[in-house]
Amino acid sequence: MTRIEQAVRQSLGEIIPEELGVDLVSAGTVTEIEEQEGRVRLVVHPGYPCASRLPALRREIEERVTPLLEGRELALDLSVRIKPHRAQHDMPAMMQAANVIAVASGKGGVGKSTTAVNLALALHAEGAKVGLLDADIFGPSQPIMLGLPKGTRPETRDGNAFVPVMAHGIQTMSMGYLVTEQTPVVWRGPKASGALTQMMQQTLWHDLDYLIVDLPPGTGDIQLTLAQKIPVAGAVVVTTPQDIALLDAIKGVEMFRKVDIGVLGIVENMAVHICSNCGHEEHVFGQGGADRMGRDYDTPVLGSLPLSLRIREQADGGTPTVAADPDSAEARLYMDTARRMAARLSLTREGRRAFPKVVMQH
Numbered sequence: 001m002t003r004i005e006q007a008v009r010q011s012l013g014e015i016i017p018e019e020l021g022v023d024l025v026s027a028g029t030v031t032e033i034e035e036q037e038g039r040v041r042l043v044v045h046p047g048y049p050c051a052s053r054l055p056a057l058r059r060e061i062e063e064r065v066t067p068l069l070e071g072r073e074l075a076l077d078l079s080v081r082i083k084p085h086r087a088q089h090d091m092p093a094m095m096q097a098a099n100v101i102a103v104a105s106g107k108g109g110v111g112k113s114t115t116a117v118n119l120a121l122a123l124h125a126e127g128a129k130v131g132l133l134d135a136d137i138f139g140p141s142q143p144i145m146l147g148l149p150k151g152t153r154p155e156t157r158d159g160n161a162f163v164p165v166m167a168h169g170i171q172t173m174s175m176g177y178l179v180t181e182q183t184p185v186v187w188r189g190p191k192a193s194g195a196l197t198q199m200m201q202q203t204l205w206h207d208l209d210y211l212i213v214d215l216p217p218g219t220g221d222i223q224l225t226l227a228q229k230i231p232v233a234g235a236v237v238v239t240t241p242q243d244i245a246l247l248d249a250i251k252g253v254e255m256f257r258k259v260d261i262g263v264l265g266i267v268e269n270m271a272v273h274i275c276s277n278c279g280h281e282e283h284v285f286g287q288g289g290a291d292r293m294g295r296d297y298d299t300p301v302l303g304s305l306p307l308s309l310r311i312r313e314q315a316d317g318g319t320p321t322v323a324a325d326p327d328s329a330e331a332r333l334y335m336d337t338a339r340r341m342a343a344r345l346s347l348t349r350e351g352r353r354a355f356p357k358v359v360m361q362h
């Protein structure tokens, strides 16, 4: 390595993007530094979607590196490359989805689905190709949050494969598309788990960087099936700061660890209420619990969302916050959380790629 290459490497080793928490070199994003005639070629590939951050990162790199080049030109290739990351027991990634991320909660009603859809939209806004699977077989809520008209059905191909339904730029699939109000879902246990595997594998996901799976609450059959049959690169546990929700969240974290699925972090929802009249902040469900849990279980808090009327109205109205009002404070919190989640995943080991396989069977 030449003197200039060394100096460049060292200065890149001092740039620490907030969401990554480590420097560009340690994170493995610097794939090439080469002094050539009259110029230095530099290739930096962040492994997570961060379109909104690239201009500032480019400026920072240029400002630090250019003075070191002794008059040579800087040829900088700064672009995102999302790879598949290691799934449990080294299972190969799905062909059509590089990274499956499970969004779970220990108990119901903590806002897991709202969080999942906003995180999916945030990854999309940052430039990733994203799918969302509503795995809540018994109470699918994503079709409503995605604003899809009642009775929306996915197209089928060859009679047994579903074309994902596009909504706000992401590919989606939900049991809500397959059942009607007249056909109550009476499956339990193995049948429901079978339905999840089927939905996952018989959907023609197209070239996804991330498939976000919105799990039903708890630690039951569906979660177990996911752990056995589907390669999951990472999990996120959504919780409110209430003690009881936290205890349930701990069970969720432990469940994923037991089945060798990495927990990327905790998202704390409804952490603080901001009065829409006077702006007064109140910690409705207590304060600091997720931080404590994060420390005790060595799991970072990826983000903290307020209890906000807008989040509820926008989700329940079919255009979740990130799509409805991308510049709002709440949307920015979701974007920050999603970037941290994906950045943390980018630091885990690379996974095995799947071999081409025909999913459709007759």
Ligand SMILES: Nc1ncnc2c1ncn2[C@@H]1O[C@H](COP(=O)(O)OP(=O)(O)OP(=O)(O)O)[C@@H](O)[C@H]1O
Pocket: 105, 107, 108, 109, 110, 111, 112, 113, 114, 115, 136, 139, 141, 216, 217, 269, 270, 305, 306, 307, 308, 309, 311, 312, 313, 315, 316
């Ligand atoms: N941060 C928030 N502020 C205000 N309302 C919220 C927030 N997050 C979620 N909600 C609302 O809380 C309700 C429950 O949310 P959601 O359906 O996402 O929860 P869940 O944990 O997925 O529920 P379930 O256990 O039934 O699957 C919804 O009406 C949603 O709009």
